[in-house]
Amino acid sequence: MTSRNSDGRSANEPAEEAKARDYSSTLFLPQTDFPMRAGLPQREPELLARWQRIDLYGQQRALGAGRPRFVLHDGPPYANGNIHIGHALNKILKDVVVRSQGALGHDSNYVPGWDCHGLPIEWKIEEQYRAKGKNKDEVPVVEFRQECRAFAASWLDIQREEFKRLGVEGDWSHPYATMSFDAEAQIAREIIKFATNGLLYRGSKPVMWSVVERTALAEAEVEYHDHQSTTIFVKFPVTGYRESAATAGGLPKGLKPASEADDIHLFPSYEGASIVIWTTTPWTIPGNRAIAFSKDVTYAVYEVTEAPADNWAKVGEHFILADKLAADVFKAARVTGYERHTQVDPTHLVCAHPFAGAAGTDGYFDFPVPVVAGDYVTDDAGTGFVHIAPGHGADDFNLYIAEKLGDVPHTVGPDGRYYDHVPLFAGHRVMDDKGRDGDANEVVIKALLAADRLLARGRLKHQYPHSWRSKAPIIFRNTPQWFIAMDKDIAASDGSSTSGDTLRARALGGIARVDWVPASGQNRITGMIENRPDWVVSRQRAWGVPIAVFVRDAGDGNVEILRDEAVNRRIADAFATEGADAWYKDGAAQRFLGPDHSSNEWHKVDDILDVWFDSGSTHAFTLEVREDLKVNRAFQGGPDRVMYLEGSDQHRGWFHSSLLESCGTRARPPYDVVLTHGFVLDEQGRKMSKSVGNVVAPQEVIKSSGADILRLWVCASDYSDDLRIGPEILKTTVETYRKLRNTLRWLLGSLHHYREAERVAYADMPALERMVLHRVHELDRQVRESYAAFDFKRVHAALSSFMTTELSAFYFDVRKDALYCDPISSVTRRACLTVLDEVFNRLVLWLAPILPFTAEETWLARFPSETDSVHLQLFPQTPAKWRDETLADEWRKIRLVRRVVLGALEVERAAKRIGSSLEAAPVIHVSDANLFAAVSAVDLAEVCITSDAHLMPDAGPKEAFRLPDVPGVAVVPAKAVGEKCARSWKISPLVGSDPEFPDVTPRDAMALRELANARRAAE
Incomplete structure (x- = not known):
């Protein structure tokens, strides 16, 4: 048998030939099956199937038992279409929170939910009806509701799979849905609580009304878009003053009360003058009942001295205007000459309605139009006066009621038509069924011209409220609705109340006890609560939970709510077993009223609840019902916490309604932490639009690059502001991912040679290794603090920099020679492997919330298991002794x-x-x-x-x-x-000093001998 040297060559082989030998097999080069190319679109579904197979969610719940709870309560998306990039951003952020909080040591649970009621669903069914030529009103309401339920259920299933594909872990088998029978029963109980504590009432106020959808809308259901409006300047002839002002000493000096006046009730300079108003809604003029002015604005009488002969403003006419705006008004009215007369105090003046005495009105408009002070009137635009149509605006309504000026008129019906009792305009439409302008504006303008009350007209492009569902403009109209009072003292169960214990006060107090991320969210929602009107909770639709109360006529247009616990219990029990459809079935009224009340006297309310009330009640049928979601809310700042996380628009949406619902029924917010994120724009900062062609669909990104790429984009972005995404940004994200993956791959390959028995103690490590462990200690604190503060961008930046700049470009580079070439016994090599082991165990776990698929693949590549997962691990503790600032x-x-x-x-x-x-x-x-x-x-x-x-x-x-x-x-x-x-490719004068290995350094010769001995021992 031929003898061999330690490097594998024959003992008789000449040294010259040995110099040409390939020593690659003697190097400790990285070895791993972990692929350089990720193949995420193919690999990720396999890992999803694995998580389901090993019941990852169930294992997490079992391991979390007994730990402090961190519950991320899901804000329910609407089940009415495929998810978009905004959904992906939202769900990924939620998953990163849940996974990181779990790794930090919490029982961190996530139960997905869906909002299934309201117009988004109903609108889709109506569209299907219209396409088939069917009429919704001819279909029994229960049948229609069942179609809505089936539609929502189908999209819930589709969205569930799309959300799961993002790598979001949660209880997907048992989500919550607002249309489940138990949820509908609890929603009914919640509105009944407001009826019981006295906050629910029926009133008639101007509300935002969608003519297209035939229902009232909440502020959260409205978005603002550019709209071209017709503007008009209208003359209101001054006719006198309010006689009640005489007894209050409020008349100007020299002005006599009506009973003492001879011919007119005015200063001579007022005679024949008209107050001029400006409005962007000509159709509201028939609803005018007053004029508002500001005590902080200076007004005067102006006389037209020069104007074209065919002008609407005639020479000799007198107009009362704000001094600051007079020039602009006369420019709009094509007046070429005018003269200022005496200054005017509009207090107590009375005008005639522009249509007073008009033919065909039968005196309908022959009433005084009082002039009153309004604190919202300015001289920034218009004329300095605001026409008050109390049935068509909240400010107008509030001022009109506060001044006790009379009954609020009803002029426009739910279909956008003037009611039949409105002369001149009956039947004309403000807006048609498709949201297009009707003829009301032009008809009103023609009537103003006929009455010689139009001074000028124009066009204005401005932001105007639109329904976010139909995208059509809305109107404000006075209509009976159900409200929850913001400023009424809340009644206790025994009927008593505490002065000042109002819904507004409770909500404002609760806001201060919540952690808002970012902190600016607190000021934003505080301002909204401080200024919001009573909550309009009724909708004139069919799909949803009804306002499950009975009422009877209480006279003067008011109603009395039935308060009977037995009736309420029968309603809730029926909803729990049959769903809210029970309310609409034949004989439902008497069934719920039972033997003690008659359906001839008490009538059920068929309006449904605002969908925001539904979603605002989710805490009541999830957090308070499910054992795995219950938290100890006994005191603020306890170990258990509940987070709500949604887009910044939810300050006026879900955060808002949840706050009001919970404060009204439980005297506290339903959450401890509220995190908000921005919206997703394209790379140029534009809103995404199919017509522009700049939409980035999450499904396409996943198909081409994988969900982990989307997740990395989310966590690399500043979610507190609007985020941008597009081909170039995604290309950069893919490159960042490639670098991170290559670092993980090199770690795996190098750790192939790691043996626990060869581990080196910290005290015996070279300075470079101890320096790396110091950086690991710093990172451990930074990563924990950043995850705890939900600052994922900081986590990403820290880990990316560490992996690419400090590890790959420095530490790995420096230590490759020792790792590959040092003898087996080398302390440096063994210490490096020990450090790589510590670094690997932390890096993969730190990355797991951000890149769950890649982290799982990496973890299993080193620790194969049939049931284990990286997502069952806690972040490892890092020894304090690793910290060495001096080093x-x-x-x-x-x-x-x-x-x-x-x-x-x-x-x-x-x-x-x-x-x-x-x-x-x-x-x-x-x-x-x-x-x-x-x-x-x-x-x-x-x-x-x-x-x-x-x-x-x-x-x-x-x-x-x-x-x-x-x-x-x-x-x-x-x-x-x-x-x-x-072997090592180093240049050294010592090469050849070992006669057995004339082509390597002594260090490499020792390595070759040790390797040969190890191989012989293994044979």
């Missing part, structure tokens, strides 16, 4: 010197004086004493990846290479002396 400071100095050396070598490489850095043996001059002391303690050739290095304690020659930002360091490049090692 870290020394290495900061060493790396400064290294940077100068690398700069010098790059110049040499560019000039083709060297190829690899191993060809160099630079002379490093360090005149800075602190830097010199630091670099003296390390092997600079090893740190700079050169074959040799020479350190000199001086300034160095003038021609030496320097960097301006690293004073005191100069480098003179030089070539390494000696032969090239055939």
Whole structure:
């Protein structure tokens, strides 16, 4: 048998031939099956199937038992279409929160939910009806509701699979839905609580009304878009003053009360004058009942002295206007000359309606139009006066009621038509069924011209409210609706109440006890609660939970609500077993009223609840009912916490309605933490639109790149502001992912050679390894703090920088020679592997909330298991002894010197004086004493990846290479002396000093011997 040397060559093989040998099989090169190309679109579904197979969610719940609870309560999306990029952003953020909170040591649970009631669903069914030529009103309401339920159920299933594909972990088998029977029963109980505590009432106020959808809308259901409006300036002739002002001493000096006046009740300068108003809604003029002015604005009488003969403003006419706006008004009215007369105090003046005395009105408009002070009137635009149509605006209504000026008129019906009792305009439409302008504006303008009451007209492009569902403009109209009072004292169960204990007060107090992320959210929702009107909770639709109360006529247009616990219990019990459809079945009224009340006297309310009340009640049928979601809310700041997380628009939506619902029924908010994110725009910052062609669909990104790419984009972005996405941004994200994956792959490959028995204790490690562990200690604190503060961008930035800049570009680079070439017994090599093990265990777990698929694949590549998962691990504790600020400071100095050396070598490489850095043996001059002391303690050739290095304690020659930002360091490049090692490729004069291995260094010769011994021992 031929004898062999330790490197595998024959003992008789000539040394010359040995020099040509391939030593690659003797190197400890990385070995792993972990692919460089991720193949996420194919790999991710396999991991999803694995998580389902091992019941990952169930295992997480079992492991979390007994830990403090962190519950992310899902804000319910509408089940009415495929998910879009905004959904993806929202669900990914939620999943990162849940996973990171679990890894931080909480029982972190997520139960997905869906909002299934209201117009988004009903509108889709009506569209289907219209396409088939069917009439919704001819279909029995229960049948229609069942179609809505089936439609929502189908989309719930579709969206569930799309959300799961994002890698979102939760109880997908048992989600909550507002249309489930138990949810509908609880929603009914919640509105009954408001009826019981006295906050629910029926009133008639102007509400935002969708003519297209035939229902009232809440502020959260409205969005603002540019709209072209017709503007008009209208004359209101001054006829007198309010006689009640005389007894209050409010008349101007010299002005007599009506009973003492002879011919007119005015100053001479007022005679024949008209107050001029400006409006963007001409159709509201028939509903005018007053005029508002400001006490902070100066007004005067102006006379027209020059104007075209055919002008609507005639020479000699007198108009009362705000001084600041007079010039603009006359410009709009094509008046070429005017003169200012006396200053005017409009207080107590009375005008005639523009249509007073008009033919065919039968005196309908022959009433006084009082002038009253309004604190919202300005002289920024218009005329300084605001026409008050109390049936068509909240400010108008509130001022009209506060001044006790009379009954609020009803002029426009639910279909946008003037009621039949409105002369001149009956039947004309403000808006048609498709949201287009009707003829009301033009008919009103023609009537104003006929009455000589129009001064000017124009067009204005401005922001106007639209329904976010139908996208059609809305109107404001006075209509009976159900409200929840904001400022009424809340009644206790015994009927008593505490002064000042109102829904508004409770909500404002609760806001201050919540953590808002970002903090600006607190001010935003505070302002909304401070200024919001009573909550309109009724909708004139069919699909939803009814306002499940009975009423009877109480006279004067008011109603009395039946308060009977037995009736309420029968309603809730029926809803729990049959759903809210029970309310609409034949004989439902008497069934619920029972033997003690008659359906002839008590009538059920058929209006459905605002869908925001439904979603605002979700805490009542999820958090308070499910055992796995219940938290200890006994005191603020306890270990258990509930988070709500949605887009910033939900300050006026779900956050808002949930706050009001819970404060009204439980005297506290339903959440402890509220996190808001921005919206997704394209790369140019534009809103996404199919017509523009800039929509980024999450399904397409997943298909081409994988869900982890979307997740990395989310966590690399500042979600507190609007986010941008597009092809170039995704390309950058893919490149970032590639670098992270390559780092993980190199770690896996190097750890193939790690043996626990060869582990090196911290105290025995070289300084470089201890420095890396110090950085791990710093990162551990930073990652934990950032995840706890929901600052995922900071986590991403810290880990990405550490992995690509500190590990791949520095530590791995420096230690590759020791890892690949050192003997098995080398402390440096073993210490490096020990550090890589510690780094791997932390990096993969820190990345797991952000990149759950990649982290799972990486973890299983090292720790194969049939049932285990990276997502069942806690973030590992990091020993305090790893922190070494002094050592870290020394290495900061060493790396400064290294940077100068690398700069010098790059110049040499560019000039083709060297190829690899191993060809160099630079002379490093360090005149800075602190830097010199630091670099003296390390092997600079090893740190700079050169074959040799020479350190000199001086300034160095003038021609030496320097960097301006690293004073005191100069480098003179030089070539390494000696032969090239055939194994490590280092150039050394010691190559050939071992006669058995004439082509390698002594270090490599020792490695070869140890390797041969190890292989023989293993045989």
